[in-house]
Amino acid sequence: MDQARSTISKIFNGEPHSYTRFNLTQNMEGDNSQVEMKLSSDVDEEVGGNGVGDHLNHNANGRPYIAQNFKHTPKNLCVMAGAALLVFIIGCLIGYAAYPKRAVAPVCSPTVRTFEDAAFRETGAAPLMDWDDVKKLLSQKLTASKLDSAFREFSKSSHQAGSPQDEQLGDKVFQRFKEYGMKSWTDEHFIRVQDPPSSGFNKIVYKDETEERLRGFLSYSGIGSVKGAVLYASYGQEGDFRLLRDKNINMNGRVMLVRAGKISFAEKVANAAKMNASAVLIYPDASDYSLGEDIELYGHVHLGSGDPYTPGFPSFNHTQFPPMESSGLPKILAQTITRGMAERILSKLGGQNLPEGWGAYNKLGNENDTMTVEVNNILTEKKINNVFGVIKGFVDADRYVVLGAQRDSWGPGFASSTVGTSVLVELARSISDMVKNDGFKPRRSIVFASWSAGAYGSVGATEWLEGYFSSLSMKAFTYINLDGIVTGRNGFKVAASPLLYTLIKNTLSEVTNMGISLSNQFAKSDWETNILESMQLDNAAYPFLAFSGIPSLSFRFTPGNSAQDYQYLGTMLDTQEKLNAATSTQVPQLAETAGRFAGHIALRLVHDHLLQMDLMKYNDIIRSNVVKINAKVKQVQRMQPKLLPKALTVQWLIQASGSYSRASRNLAKDIQNSDLEDVEMCRIINDRIMTVEKNFLSPYISPRETPFRHILLGTGSHTLRALTSHLDALKTDNPDANGSLFLNQFALATWTIQGCANSLAGDIWALDNEI
Template sequence: MDQARTTISKIFNGEPHSYTRFNLTQNMEGDNSQVEMKLSSDVDEEVGGNGVGDHLNHNSNRKPYVAQKLGRTPKNLCFVAVATFLIFVIGYLIGYLVHRNKDVSPICPAAVFRAEETAVRGETGAAPLMDWDDVKQLLAQKLTASKLDSVFSDFSSTEHRAGSAGDEGLGNKVLNRFKEYGMKTWTDEHFVKVQDPPTSGSNKFVFKNNPEERPSGFLSYSATGKTTGAVLYAYYGRESDFRMLRDKSINMNGRVMLVRAGRNSFAEKVANAAKMNASAVLIYPDPSDYSIGDTTQLFGHVHMGSGDPYTPGFPSFNHTQFPPVQSSGLPKILAQTITQSMGNTILRQLTGQNLPDGWDGYNRLGDEGDTLTLEVNNVLTEKKMNNVFGVIKGFVDADRYVVIGAQRDAWGPGFAASTVGTSVLVELARSISDMVKNDGFKPRRSIVFASWSGGEYGSVGATEWLEGYLSSLSMKAFSYINLDGIVTGQSGFKVAASPLMYSLIEKTLKEVKSNKAVSLSAQFAKSNWESNVLEPLRMENAAYPFLAFSGIPSVSFRFTTGVSDYQYFGTLQDTRDKLNRVTSSQVPQLAEMAGRFAGHMALRLVHDHLLPMDLRKYDSIIRYNVAQINGKVKNVQRVQPQLLPKALTVQWLNSASGSYSRAARSLATDITNSDLEDIQMCRIINDRIMTVERNFLSPYVSSKESPFRHILLGSGPHTLKALSTHLDALRTDNPEADADLFRNQFALATWTIQGCANSLAGDIWSLDNQI
């Protein structure tokens, strides 16, 4: 009877169906689980195009074509009678068989289900799954230090500033390599506005009666013009440094702040100074942090954001008609880098108060008589920048992909900043392409390799691509791996990433061997990998806009000196010789390890049935932030009851946090009880996982005003960290605090968390009323 049913099904339905599968869905509390079974024939639907099984068809209600055709034009009554009888018999049999299919109980015992599934399972249509140990071994064979060493020479350049002929030439080299490897390639062109040093004249400053100084380094996106003010030494220009100066009752209005490079970004230093109503900022490399020479110039940018600041929130495509607008992250004060000798000359002549405790350097902070005149004449110019892409298509879910990217531009040679990352990018593309073509590796999902331009101006190329294709990328790209600055030392290893990727990172640390023949985990992670290896993802990192702007789980990593950041970033001395000094000439070996670390993560993401992402990590982070806010709300209600009345309850925030926790546990249960050989089932679960990061982007703020909308890892008043800080201001009755604004942001953050929980939980009809 089963064979007859299969044969009739083939004849009347015209195409085969997939094997038996089931879906297990739980309510928000994890109770009353139901099992839904769908039965079909043993024969799977063929996987079309590149092995992608995106359109499995389980519809069994179509009318048979033969039944429609017979009996329309009978030529004699006898034939009509016989035909009618045959149609009746066949129709009866079909109805009986279909009725049997539909009457299967949706809550049959688990033992019955397993027996039935075993009996009818056939080929799934998925790509053959290569053993993971074999995948790792293949990558190790193909990605080697000797091959990387030769690629370094191919992609080294003394001049490849973004938008230059050198930058375009390197981009064409990358594109040709991708084509040689048989990858599908394309380019993405943007016309962006950047600020360059003056084409005629120069930036300059005069301190007291000293000779005029003309530094050749510069800070892109500084305000332009001329200003005069008294110099005030502000250490590293951090918020804590300015608070210390304010506590000493020092007037900072109109002052020219002299700050050290390092510890935070140029943009953060300038933004912090602007909050103090300073008129300008001078940044120098102090000899206690930098041994780069007295006359080395520094280059960088001061946009408190990423991408083209003159098209905030939307892409810089050619001839795009947008009204003139500027990013809220552009500074309104002058900013300029100076050399070490210039900085020391100023410091030696400062008067005024003594340095605060804990600050090292010269003895005085500066007084009203220590005047300095600064003139910044940077010019705004439009440049064409090309991003270059190549893709290795997946064999099951080709429209889902991990992106691996590296910037290729630099202020000067940029060997550590861009050459190493670009070389590893190209070699990873070659190695994995070869695995697919010659070794039988068939990734389930796709891998996109991206070479960005404009990295030194604030991840311009990467951010413009995200802005241009945000609606598509947020549904398709499930991870980003950043290769910028991956080798800057050899004695330390640091990783910054989305918490969703922590478990994958931990496993990869244990799998990849260092040049000491031990795992990276054993060498660098020690007993606690999170405390010894993890670091915050900074705004200047190219992975940051992927995470905080686009909601794509991202990771960035680097071998470090273990003491400080690489000293030659942002200088014209970032050469291979300088990098060899801090790595004992082990650059190829370190690049190989970095490539395998990135490659292992990427291959695991496209190899496994389910995306290896741990939703529980965000559960603990949310609970920690909620506990902090709860305690501070109660504190403010006790100290300043007129600002936050007792009617303001934290019940809804607690409930939203609980909703996320239950939804994460529910999905984990669904995964445990699901058939992971079912292509469509895996796709549904993976899509639920992919919504998590994206749904932490607050839907209530403008991407133009607050582009980094992530409420846990973003930047702006909508974040949980900002809510906690706002409560501190309310407790001390700070005049900048606003109780009504806090209550509004508090409510919106609550609903953002609840919305993420609802999306993670599954279908809308499966949800209970949580709040």
């Protein structure tokens, strides 16, 4: 009734009219003026100042309605009075009929209906192809034979980042994207990296005996020459160094000899630096690697990603940057040595006996086992190019999933880069063909990215993230990493954001390998235990997840649980012949399956009305961390009452955890009670989903000093895992522990979770939590 009175008032006062899907047309003495009124509060929202619903403001012929001013003659006034009465009566009737229906919102299944089954009305959405047809088309176009041909095109004996061979491969990828009719472009960066000495060499000398000249190297090592006593430290993990410290072994100035594996080279060096070591030597042990005794290892030791000389910002113009370095650059020397060199050193060490399980040798090393280490790496400036192609969406073209693959490598890099690049290009060809020739219309866009300088620590990808951080934060909703996707055939591993777990599970049951679904072949009874693994710092998807807050996914075929991992990554032996031997010459077939797995996930994310992300998966992770912190706080308050005040309570953290759980459940209800055929409604819901990962990035720390700001999956003192470790240190009165610092970290972590919950809950007026 109020709306009807308001409309009458506007007619007689000559106010401008609002036009919606409901209209009433009357001819008055040949005048084509049209009278229109609002009949739903929902429409008020659609035509509000935020532009939502603007696509509905057209008539059936697609022409905008036109309003003309009424002439206030007596005759017209009588006609208008009659029209107003008629409008009033119709408004009452429609309001009466509509009232019971507004009490309950329409319920739609979140699953996608086909276009033919949907009730006809103009929504602006692209017609949907049946999902089974989408899967069938992809399997027809992405074939092992096509991939085998791509292997030959994109394989090279050497294509180090910034080299002419790397540039040639980039040009090939660019040309393929252009041929497929994709919008294509390149992104140029000037980066600084460490390379082996162009003249001279790195070397070690044990006990002033024979000098060993080294060909393998670790980029971003400290530079210079040091002399110290050798100390064997197993894999160089934090627990290994704690065990040595518990044995009262002096580690100051020692040259740490550690095995490759378990953790990244960078983490090994960072752990040794905390013990005040002077250098780290890394070798492939015979129990982990079946490499020859003279095979060298290559890698980097930057505890981070991207160009470490432009931390937190992009290397677009090398002439504009102030001199600064990443906090993840090591100050100590780091170098790889061969297995043969390491075995000769280990056989001569004295000192204490090895702890149980530390290997076949007897002694850890003593103060007399001196070693001189000299590293002469050179800092080099290089120009690199990332190459991109995009298939634009038909509804939300400014929202996109990104598929990326490293293009460069230290040597042949067949498993590390060639397979991934080939799958990337073939997926681009296949999906482009589906759009051009088969009627597939993705709702959202797909970006294909070929990265350079991945071998130096995801440099190309991270520089892109840093350069377009603001643009990507609410546009890129998923990253799928194609590096190293085939390294064996008997196992299958996935590392991903918890938001993607349900989608991964469904995809495992859809994609077959040799006629058997990946789920039945590898998941067994518990897919999360048998397939999921944590995402490591040196994974190319990690900066997307922990630095940019983009839900990310990385996966690979592996040799299986009973066999050693693929041996040749980071060596000059990563060739097609070696990978054929590791997979029984099934590389094209496995690459096809891997491509379909990545393709299914990408296509599902751009096909459905709503992003298939399970917000509830983070509930258990947050809750388990809160339970640990609560228990440890009580222990510290009991054992070290001076360090933590009795007044400290975990209640606020518990409430923040509950707020997130409540917000995620409420969004699920909103989805059930929303019209998912409404384009704007879907966009609003998807935007709420996309805020989750981004809002787990702590806003209270510097991305320059601590780039991986994710409080659940990142690294640094801001994470919930770090809070737990800090409480353990407080419990033992460790000198590194600080009660005041813990209280600060605790408060900021609590509000980060609460802030994520508030953002997920929706608009500010929808919040029901008091600050």
